[in-house]
Amino acid sequence: MSDKTLVCRDCGQEFVFTTGEQEFYKEKGFTNEPTRCAACRKAKKEQNNRR
Template sequence: MADRTIVCKDCSKEFVFTEGEQEFYKEKGFENDPVRCPECRKARKAQSNNNRGFRR
């Protein structure tokens, strides 16, 4: 397995899906590659948590 470059579907920036991350996804049973960069994933998760009434 080699590092792969993916384009974020939200911000259109390229990000690297490392070999280690690919192994992690495989171990967790995830079948799809990430479609968002780490920054957009973090922002989306924070927004989702805010909409559910969670506090941090």
């Protein structure tokens, strides 16, 4: 595995999906790569918690 550069679906900025993060996703059984950068993931999580 190596670091991957992905594009955030919300803000369009590139972000790095590190080898460590990929291993964490695999360990947790996640099959999809993240579609949002860390900042947008945090904002989305906070938005969902307000409802």
